[in-house]
Amino acid sequence: MMKYIYPFEEGNKDMRQLLGGKGANLAQMTNLGLPVPSGFTISTEACNAFYENHNQLSDDLLDQIHRAIAALSAKVGKTFNSSTAPLLVSVRSGAAISMPGMMDTILNIGLNDQTVIALANLTANERFAYDSYRRLLAMFGNVVYGISEATFDGVIEKRKADQGYQSDLDLTVNDLQEIVSEFKAIYQKELNHEFPQDPTDQLMAAINSVFESWNNHRAQVYRRENDIPSDLGTAVNVQMMVFGNAGEDSGTGVAFTRDPATGKKQLFGEYLLNAQGEDVVAGIRTPQPIETLRSSMPHLYDQFATIAEKLELHYRDMQDLEFTIENGKLYMLQARNGKRTPTAAVKIAVDLVSEKLISKQEAIMRIKPESVQAILYPEFDEQALAENKIVASGLPASPGAATGQIYFTAESAKKAHDDQHRKVILIRQDTSPEDIEGMVVSEAIVTSRGGMTSHAAVVARGMGTPATVGVNGLQVNYQTKTATISGNQLHEGDWLSVDGTHGNLYLGQIKTTDLTVNDDLATLLDWAKDEARLGVYANADTPKDFAQALNFGADGIGLARTEHMFFKPERLLEMRRLIIAEDAEGRKTPLKRLLEMQRGDFYELYKLSKGRSVTIRLLDPPLHEFLPHDEKEIKAVAAQLEIDPDYLAQRVDALKELNPMLGHRGDRLAVTFPDIYQMQIQAIMGAALQLLDEGIIIEPHIMIPLTDSKAEMSWVRDLVVNQIEDLFDAHNAKLEYTVGTMMEMPRACLTADKVAEVSDFFSFGTNDLTQLTFGYSRDDVGSFMPAYIKEGILPADPFQTVDVEGVGALMKMAVDKGRFTKPQLPIGVCGEIGGDPKSIHFFEAIGVTYVSCSPFRVPVARLAAAQAHL
Numbered sequence: 001m002m003k004y005i006y007p008f009e010e011g012n013k014d015m016r017q018l019l020g021g022k023g024a025n026l027a028q029m030t031n032l033g034l035p036v037p038s039g040f041t042i043s044t045e046a047c048n049a050f051y052e053n054h055n056q057l058s059d060d061l062l063d064q065i066h067r068a069i070a071a072l073s074a075k076v077g078k079t080f081n082s083s084t085a086p087l088l089v090s091v092r093s094g095a096a097i098s099m100p101g102m103m104d105t106i107l108n109i110g111l112n113d114q115t116v117i118a119l120a121n122l123t124a125n126e127r128f129a130y131d132s133y134r135r136l137l138a139m140f141g142n143v144v145y146g147i148s149e150a151t152f153d154g155v156i157e158k159r160k161a162d163q164g165y166q167s168d169l170d171l172t173v174n175d176l177q178e179i180v181s182e183f184k185a186i187y188q189k190e191l192n193h194e195f196p197q198d199p200t201d202q203l204m205a206a207i208n209s210v211f212e213s214w215n216n217h218r219a220q221v222y223r224r225e226n227d228i229p230s231d232l233g234t235a236v237n238v239q240m241m242v243f244g245n246a247g248e249d250s251g252t253g254v255a256f257t258r259d260p261a262t263g264k265k266q267l268f269g270e271y272l273l274n275a276q277g278e279d280v281v282a283g284i285r286t287p288q289p290i291e292t293l294r295s296s297m298p299h300l301y302d303q304f305a306t307i308a309e310k311l312e313l314h315y316r317d318m319q320d321l322e323f324t325i326e327n328g329k330l331y332m333l334q335a336r337n338g339k340r341t342p343t344a345a346v347k348i349a350v351d352l353v354s355e356k357l358i359s360k361q362e363a364i365m366r367i368k369p370e371s372v373q374a375i376l377y378p379e380f381d382e383q384a385l386a387e388n389k390i391v392a393s394g395l396p397a398s399p400g401a402a403t404g405q406i407y408f409t410a411e412s413a414k415k416a417h418d419d420q421h422r423k424v425i426l427i428r429q430d431t432s433p434e435d436i437e438g439m440v441v442s443e444a445i446v447t448s449r450g451g452m453t454s455h456a457a458v459v460a461r462g463m464g465t466p467a468t469v470g471v472n473g474l475q476v477n478y479q480t481k482t483a484t485i486s487g488n489q490l491h492e493g494d495w496l497s498v499d500g501t502h503g504n505l506y507l508g509q510i511k512t513t514d515l516t517v518n519d520d521l522a523t524l525l526d527w528a529k530d531e532a533r534l535g536v537y538a539n540a541d542t543p544k545d546f547a548q549a550l551n552f553g554a555d556g557i558g559l560a561r562t563e564h565m566f567f568k569p570e571r572l573l574e575m576r577r578l579i580i581a582e583d584a585e586g587r588k589t590p591l592k593r594l595l596e597m598q599r600g601d602f603y604e605l606y607k608l609s610k611g612r613s614v615t616i617r618l619l620d621p622p623l624h625e626f627l628p629h630d631e632k633e634i635k636a637v638a639a640q641l642e643i644d645p646d647y648l649a650q651r652v653d654a655l656k657e658l659n660p661m662l663g664h665r666g667d668r669l670a671v672t673f674p675d676i677y678q679m680q681i682q683a684i685m686g687a688a689l690q691l692l693d694e695g696i697i698i699e700p701h702i703m704i705p706l707t708d709s710k711a712e713m714s715w716v717r718d719l720v721v722n723q724i725e726d727l728f729d730a731h732n733a734k735l736e737y738t739v740g741t742m743m744e745m746p747r748a749c750l751t752a753d754k755v756a757e758v759s760d761f762f763s764f765g766t767n768d769l770t771q772l773t774f775g776y777s778r779d780d781v782g783s784f785m786p787a788y789i790k791e792g793i794l795p796a797d798p799f800q801t802v803d804v805e806g807v808g809a810l811m812k813m814a815v816d817k818g819r820f821t822k823p824q825l826p827i828g829v830c831g832e833i834g835g836d837p838k839s840i841h842f843f844e845a846i847g848v849t850y851v852s853c854s855p856f857r858v859p860v861a862r863l864a865a866a867q868a869h870l
């Protein structure tokens with residue numbers, strides 16, 4: 001017989017896989033001697049057995065549950081159906097990986113028409129007893145039988161309206177008894193049978209549905225979004241109830257040991273008196289900040305603060321705690337590592353290092369590389385902000401600023417985003433787990449109700465999406481698809497700007513600022529740099545990009561694409577003159593002009609580099625990319641160049657290729673138009689020599705694109721080196737320099753030992769290498785790639801994450817062969833893949849020297865590089 005059940009006394013925090021996170025932590029808190037209501041956990045193995053047993057609880061499991069309930073009864077001195085001491089329990093789901101709000105929990109199991117009276121007598125509090133009963137009826141009906149929450153809520157809302165009540169607290173005993181009868185009638189009407197009166201039946205049905213909820217739609221969406229495997233299963237916790245709704249000396253709350261938005265070290269939370277379970281997070285009544293508890297119930301506050309501190313020391317991380325106060329006594333109901341914004345995650349990790357709770361390495365390992373991109377979150381441009389008026393304010397639930405078009409439902413937001421590629425803002429009274437898919441695609445989230453721990457706030461922080469919640473003066477009307485903000489009426493699709501850092505809303509669109517690295521992130525990135533073996537460089541062509549990259553901690557430039565420099569209008573003109581020239585003679589003047597301009601570019605980049613390495617790639621794209629294509633454009637350009645349009649059309653035609661990406665480009669251009677590369681070398685070396693005159697020593701790194709053989713590389717290398725040596729002679733000076741090759745042709749990888757003989761470094765161009773290895777035109781993959789991923793033919797888009805098996809094998813071969821020839825050969829990777837954390841792990845493994853990626857990916861890559869090495 002398999003052991004499926006573990007009383008809280010038997011577990012500990014390391015048993016998450018088996019007991020789920022909630023169960024393992026309830027056990028751990030129990031064993032730390034904290035006040036936790038007694039109970040037991042049914043393991044995740046039982047959940048998997050349930051699925052194997054055609055979604056039924058096996059006899060064996062039923063038997064173990066009966067025995068566990070008997071043991072619990074004996075321990076707490078309460079039994080199911082007792083008229084003197086009725087046992088009530090909650091049935092709480094909890095998977096190994098926390099999935100907030102995704103699974104279902106039922107409170108007050110054990111109440112029925114008899115025990116409700118017993119509970120009322122026992123506590124001398126009829127109101128409380130019926131309040132608990134109506135909660136059970138609604139939760140049970142919803143979770144077990146799928147009756148909508150709205151059906152039950154409607155009854156309560158109607159009653160409140162009829163009686164002219166403001167709050168749930170105004171409901172009298174009589175009202176609650178009426179509500180209970182009406183709820184029971186809902187069962188009859190919707191299901192044709194009664195609410196099950198037998199506590200054991202209730203319990204088994206509840207356990208059954210928790211197991212089933214593992215596979216509900218919301219849970220599946222959440223798992224998909226978060227890469228959580230589907231076969232982990234959930235555990236079920238059965239726990240004696242304690243009552244936060246037993247009167248004004250009772251209550252329920254949630255608190256974080258540190259501020260989950262900023263990471264600041266201070267208790268942060270909310271509670272409600274005379275309330276139960278989810279009332280706080282559901283945003284039904286506006287909760288009190290935890291600070292208030294300090295003055296109203298100082299003794300309990302101190303006890304709670306001490307426990308919070310103890311748990312943080314124990315788990316060595318920020319904790320998210322649930323507690324309930326029953327008649328002045330504190331109970332702990334949940335502890336888990338708290339969700340936090342990426343900003344808070346970094347601050348907390350850095351703070352925990354200075355508090356000596358964790359090591360620098362642990363701090364690095366705790367941050368998801370992808371998440372740091374969100375820290376570089378934009379804020380509204382100060383000047384633009386000054387010109388706009390705050391229309392309404394709410395709670396600053398999740399930092400960052402965003403502008404977008406408003407939608408009132410998750411579906412419409414998702415549709416506008418997917419189909420029309422709109423930047424959307426989800427605006428609602430409140431959100432619930434059903435809204436996940438709409439929240440994921442939103443630039444920002446706004447709600448009219450709810451507090452800092454409402455569903456909207458928690459989920460937005462987890463995703464790093466700006467959110468402002470509980471906005472005063474905001475009315476959302478789902479029927480008319482309108483929102484009124486302080487008297488302004490907005491319709492679906494209208495623009496709104498949301499500042500989640502300060503909790504403000506603005507009408508219309510507002511410009512956001514560039515992204516910045518805060519001090520904590522800078523500290524963490526410094527540590528990451530110390531721990532990483534891989535260097536992290538940026539792909540940057542302009543001083544602006546380079547400055548941004550340096551700001552993000554780049555080691556230098558791994559790829560400067562010179563062609564981008566030719567696309568500025570005045571240069572494009574010269575470039576066109578160059579291309580349409582008949583011969584070398586005709587190319588002279590435009591080349592001279594381009595040389596001047598390009599030398600200026602390189603001078604700026606080198607000047608900014610302050611001794612960091614800058615690798616410049618010579619011209620790569622086919623020449624026709626610089627030429628106009630349709631008749632109208634040809635006419636205009638011909639006029640500009642003062643030439644005959646027919647002649648231009650003829651030149652355009654002559655340069656046309658059937659497969660331009662496989663055509664006359666890269667170093668092939670060097671062979672046919674050597675003067676272009678010579679000009680670029682003059683520009684690069686000219687800039688370096690100019691700086692030498694100014695006392696700054698630069699070591700130029702020149703990269704040749706598209707090489708596929710030693711012979712070809714050797715030819716181009718000679719061209720480059722001869723030009724350089726001529727310049728040195730003319731200038732009567734000398735500089736160190738290197739000439740390396742891109743590795744982007746499969747043939748170059750296959751013959752890398754030979755190519756290395758004439759290359760000072762390699763740099764993988766993963767876009768072309770992937771394109772040529774798969775034979776996928778990277779500009780056309782959109783038509784079939786999604787289908788390939790959906791059908792599982794490809795595990796992921798190989799242009800975003802390296803294809804280890806195929807492209808990776810070529811890369812590894814090239815590394816090994818290259819290093820066979822030159823053991824110290826520097827080898828880089830450039831292209832977006834260079835900033836992809838998963839790919840970086842592979843590059844670390846095959847011994848690549850550095851990666852180079854877009855400036856915004858530099859912090860991500862730096863962290864991933866450190867994690868790959870640790």
Ligand code: ADP
Nearest residue numbers: 090092093101105239240241242277278322333
């Ligand atoms: P979730 O994972 O959605 O937070 P929980 O299992 O934590 O679900 O329960 C929902 C709410 O009910 C929480 O506020 C929790 O504190 C409360 N709760 C759960 N079990 C009990 C219990 N035995 N006594 C009192 N409150 C409980």
Ligand code: MG
Nearest residue numbers: 101103104105
């Ligand atoms: Mg819940």
Ligand code: MG
Nearest residue numbers: 022322333334
């Ligand atoms: Mg909980």
